[in-house]
Amino acid sequence: MDLPRLETILSRYEGESADLIPVLQDIQDAYSYLPKEELHVVSERLQVPLTQIYSVATFFKMFSLIPKGKHQIKVCTGTTCHLKGSHRVAESLSHRLGVEVGYTTKDMQFSLDTVGCLGSCAQAPVMMVDDKYFGRTTVDKVPKILKLYK
Amino acid sequence: MPRFESIDHLREYRRQLMAKRDANQPQVLVCAGPGCLPMGSEEVAAAFREELEKNGLAAKVVLKECGCHGLCAGAVRVLIRPQEITYQHVTSEDVPEIVEKTLKEGQVVDRLVYEDLHTQEKAAYKKDIPFFKGQMPIVLRKLDIIDPTSLDDYLALGGYRGLRKALMEMKPDDIIDAIDHSGLRGRGGGGFPTGRKWRICQEVEDEPKFIICNGDEGDPGAFMDRAVMEGDPHAVLEGMIIGAFAIGASKGYIYVRHEYPLAVSRLQLAIEQARESGFLGKNILRSGFDFDIKISRGAGAFVCGEETALIHSMEGNIGEPSPRPPYPAQSGLFGKPTVINNVETWANVPEIINLGADWFANIGTEKSKGTKVFSLVGAVNQTGLVEVPMGTTLRQIVYDLGGGLRQDREFKAVQTGGPSGGCIPAQFLDLPVDYDSLQSVGSIMGSGGMIVMDTSSCMVDVARYFINFLYQESCGKCTPCREGLKQILFILDEIIHGRGQEEHLGLMEELCNAMSAASICGLGKSAVNPIRSTIKYFREEYLAHIRDKKCHALVCRPLLKYTVDPETCTGCLACVRECPVGAISGKKKMAQEIDQELCVKCGLCYEACQFEAVKIE
Structure with missing residues (x-):
């Protein structure tokens, strides 16, 4: 310790x-x-x-009893993001990272989570990596965003 | 920044500040609000910094990263003053042209200005853009022109004038009278009269008293409070200091969601500035009044937006609500009298004191005074933050300000009030929006989320979305909420999977009655609104799912079928790469095929296809 x-x-x-x-x-x-x-x-x-x-x-959702990855990915599942297909973004991330929502990749690089609302509803679907926001994240943008952190 | 020793000192400082500022100095104001940040406003601001430097304009032109400019659909937005030219969809590549043409030559860059989708008419100036025309900004007034990290900017626009007046000219009772008379009601959702709340707290003989600002904006689809905390943090502080003086509180807390890290840092900075200049701390402006504010970060629980749950979590416990009475105004934080109001409510206070209760009471409807900020999002063309007088109709908001629906689609519903609100159908578009009218059609004002839906949204899915959200967020303390939500979610899942029965609708209504009557807090009581309103106004959609096993909006996955149109498919394999279950097969440059047994109907192929060859039915 x-x-x-x-x-x-x-x-x-x-x-x-x-x-x-x-x-x-x-x-x-x-x-x-x-x-x-x-x-x-x-x-x-x-x-x-x-x-x-x-x-x-x-x-409380912000706490975790197991270690999180180096980068924290949060996919917004607020109402507007939901209507604009944020579940597809989450699924695409999950598929590409090979990890379920709520878990961390084996190499401890990424944790993937969904959150209630990030408050950038006008740019739905929105996701966040660490403190950086990404707006209008369609499925085809996912690999480009991940590349920034690999 | 000096420490203000007296009211006169502050007044003199402001006079000198104004004398130093040249109203005609060119300013570049880049929006760094909730809508523009994800679209790259930091990069745009950095490009301006570099370009101004390169052109030797850095000393001549003021560059600021401001709060929300309102019209998020045009992110990233840039406002050029003093001409008030607004540019939209600005990227860092556009910056050299703006500097060259607008700042050096005084011309407008035509391709970056607002263009009406229907008439193709261009509008370079803010006053000519329809989105801004019907608005009356009070809370949002300063957001697009001040640097939220500058106390001078706030002071220059009359900041802390309300506090000055409150401390110098008014007694605590006068302040409460003014707030009472203004008709201000809580902007967090419930709409309880603010003046009455303050009075109850003031009259309790117990010490110390506390002030809390509820910045736990948890409603999905709402970002008004985030924009205010990030864009005009001193207005929130000023409101709280006035409130504290009125009820006799010595300590205040701002409870902010941890999902809003920028709001936390902006408020923290504002608190430090306010302490340094004598607006917070001991003997504020030498009036003998002591008050200080601390930030308390939320830890990620929707239920903590409920005031008693919020207070429990501030005491170090889990966020479970408790029955009221006693109300927090009588017995709140650590059992002491506590006034808790939301961000927008506090931000209204300084202007009411400054401009007078009559001024405020003249705006709005009979029982709902002033303005309300809404986050207008979803299927409208012009998404963003709007502030309109109470009583403005939904049609005005959706069509005049919002510019109507995207691709001229048919309006289906507008959802207000977050998970505790309802879906309002087209027949009520002419409803004047205020606390009572929204309630009369089965929704609520809530904190101000306004999500417009067109025919591509399925109302059964929307109801399921909210119930699932609340099911996840229910704290589990009381049975009606915990078990009721679970059962309703189960029924909705049956309907969405094509296993629904018509009796299910009555059963859900029965569960709703039990939940609204017997739940401890607002979360459970109002959780029924999404169900009741959708069953009442969109019964046919439920029946289509139940009887015909069809989701006409093509949303409910289990009822869909994905296929590839062999005529349009180019065999680019984009869908194959995206499919998480390997259900798509075929040769390169040949039409692909989806194995219906393997397909999980996630829709990734549909989104990946650039040729619209993936069909849903």
């Missing part, structure tokens, strides 16, 4: 139980998942039982 790294995160907060979600968010951002050993330390420091941490970690 990388204790100094975790300490840096914990030192940003006052150590109250209400800090649980922000602390977990910082860990998720830094590690790309919530490692078990780190959660034990969080439980002690914030005086929050591990069961509650597990409950929070599995309730």
Whole structure:
């Protein structure tokens, strides 16, 4: 366990139980998942039982208990994207990466997820790779987008 | 940026700021809003930076990356001031020409201006574009002209004037009276009178009190709040500070979805600027009033848009709602009185205080005052953000502002209110849009998503989409919502697979009655709207799925059949490469064939085919 790294995160907060979600968010951002050993330390420091941490970690979609890939692909499945065929984009990505939605490729390069709405509805279907948005992503654009990250 | 020690200091600073600014200085304003970012606005802005530098214009021309310019259909949009020329579909390749022709020679680049789809008439100036004509921007007013990272820009346009007036000329009671009298109702969906909410909270004798801005815009198809948080963050802060002063709160939180990383960073910067200049922190503008704001990031749960669930998640728990009363205004965050309003509501507050309650109350309908921002998306030509006075009809929004439907297709429905709203059919196009009228036809205002659908959308699929969304997002606490959604989803799946029966429609309505009567929170109570409205207005479509096993809109996969037309197929094999199950076979340069046993009806071949040789029936 990388204790100094975790300490840096914990030192940003006052150590109250209400800090649980922000602390977990910082860990998720830094590690790309919530490692078990780190959660034990969080439980002690914030005086929050591990069961509650597990409950929070599995309730919210942004948390993952298994490591995520280097690049996070999010395909928007908001209403407009749905109407414009975002499921086909997700399927095409899934087919090309050889991984189901919700999982990470074996080489740990890509995680593929769908999200409720990315809020760029006028450019549906929309997808995001890390912090970059891609609008009007038809199936034929998928290989070009993936190439940028390979 | 100085720390403002008094109201006079702020006034003097603004005077000097205005004197320094030349209204005729050329400005290039690149839209970096939710619609333009995915289309490459960063690249366009970078190209301008380089080109201005190259032409020795960097010091002469102001370049800004702004918030949403409204008309997302024309992304990437660029506004050139002071002439107010708007360009659309701008790419970095167009930039040298714009610099050369418009900035150096003062001419309009014709090929980049708006063109009416029907009359082919061109409009270079914002005021001539029909999309902007029927609008009344209050909340969106500053979005296309200010740099959201500049407090000076906000101040130059009268920012923090509302706060100045509130602190200097008004008592907390006067502010609440003004908000009450203005008729402002919550823009997050419920439409509860904002003034009344503030009053309830103010009257509770308990300390400390909290203010929350609900920026958990979870409704799919809605991005108004994202645009405001990213494009005019100080307006949200100013509204919150005024509200805090009115109810006597010392701490505020902005709860933002984690899917909106740019909104988080813009708000964070605005908070730091506001602290530095004395709009937040101890003794704000030397008035003796202390207040500070923190950002709380959501963690990805739709139900957290519900106020009690949001509060529970801010306390470090899972986002489960609790029954009301007590309302958060009486007992909210950590059991303390809490006013929680959505982003657009807060952004309206400074202008109401600044321009007066009467001004605001004169806009809109009898019971719904002011304007409303909608994200107009889907099958319309001119998609984007619109802000119209309450009472504007759906027809005006869809046809006058939105320019009608794409490819002149037939209008089928407009969906408002997200998963808690309903689908409104063509017969109600002349309905004036306000809280009560939308409710009377089985939908809701919601946060302002407005998704236009044409005949290529299947209403059974739309209903299934929303029910599936809510089924995934239901927190599972109460039985009616958890089990009701599961059963309705099961029935819809039966219908979509061609196994539906006519009794299913009555059964779904029965489930809806139980859910709306017995669910704890709004998610379950209003989850019935997509079902009720589609069964009521589009019963024939359900019956076509049930009796004829047909989806006339060609959407419901299990009822479709994909084939290749041997006449048009060129044998390019694009479909073969795309097919995930290897169902397509044939020789190169020969017509292909789809094995119906293997086909999973995903439609990838249909989309991959450049020659329209893949047919659906």
